[in-house]
Amino acid sequence: MTLTLTVSDEVRALAPGFTHVVIEAYDLVNGPSTEASSALLDDAARRLAARLEGRAPHEDPHMVAWREMYTAFGSKPSRTRNSAEALAKRALADGGLPRINLLVDLYNAISVAHLIPVGGEDIDRIQGGMRLVRATGEEDFVTVAGGEEVVEHPDAGEVVWRDEAGVTCRRWNWRQGPRTRLTEETVTGVFLLETLAPMPVPEAEAAGTELAELLEKFSPGARIEVHAPATAGASA
Template sequence: MTARATTDPNMYFQHSDEIWSDHPELVGGVLVATGITADAVVEPRIEAFTTLAKARLAAGTEADLPEIQAWRRTFSKMGLKPTRYRCASESLLRRFRKEGALPRIHPLVDLCNAISLAFAIPVAALDVDRISGHLEVRHAAGDENYLTLSGEPENPEPGEVTFVDAAGHAHARRWTNRQSGHSAVRDTTGTVLIIAEGVHASAATDVPRLIATLSEALSSVWPTTVRTAALSRPAPRFGFAVQPSGARDETHR
């Protein structure tokens, strides 16, 4: 565990220049929030967002949605079979369509999942205390350490897109396909880094709208001050430092 990460003034999140070069259509949104607890009531919010998801799925399946189609094209571009490796929002929508609901994990995760359903955009929520220094979306060297949600160690394939921190922890497999158990939100999580990424035609509008919606939802449920940023190739980095008292000094540069 890297509890010292919350006092590191050099913490930041970014996509590498190679990712922006390979995927110029990418739109990123980032949010950092403190004061998260595991006892919050989020069911009314979840119901509202899942109702929106049901309406979107009424005319077809998740595969018909432009957000999902765009991620499928991106996965194909990366050499992955998109019906074998699905982005996180497609997996959630597929399960939701078949089962009518998603399992409850943690209020913050449940809320992020519901918003991901409504927008059909992948949303990753990470425990900041489990991130060492900076976090970058980049191509893997192959020696990074990934931990599955069940606790099994893996290494990403060389060239695979993953989230890598300063200690070599891989916090995702195949970009938006699967998050790591190492930084998964848990009952002890107090500070979260949330990332939303879109590659579809209207992502420049939809991703900021998702982040604004999530920010409002978090602020209405937890006593927290939320900071957000939109990422682009000219402004790819979101820097933040979380102090032990819960105060934050953040910069977007």
């Protein structure tokens, strides 16, 4: 693995059932959303509806586990939903899923279809390795509010992804910062599929394989590396 990802001991202790599949991708082709990526999002919404069988997204056992985890590190899960639940809620609403750009559409489709939080970061914009840690509250999280760049700080004890420059995603997988997000100019990306028990590891692996195949399809010639699920007790 070219990029180093580490899960801290504090997070391992908090979430012994946490696993993540990591996909590194190089020589990607990104751009505006296409009819094909839009169709994938529509299909993901149909797959989600079939999976839920009339339940609300937050009633799914995997989403229940994430809500319990958010509560465990001090966040209110009904107000700050994990990324998969938030997307699922939008997928089932009248407006449907947003179209962002080609690469984001691909991983959002996988997230919704499998009800797994999936994140994508531009490797070229990451400074040093990525670490999943419990915040001290002093870290910088640069975001945009009202069209202006602002600096926030996570709550003490909050689980965040960070690199050497600061926090890249708050509340584990709630809100990504703009600094490392995938843009239409992105050519290298790392994708993280994050799961908690009771989701079976083979399901996370299947979702990772599906995303890797989509990346290969939409970026012919790209180099894709899929790393097997890593438990919270090991570095990836």
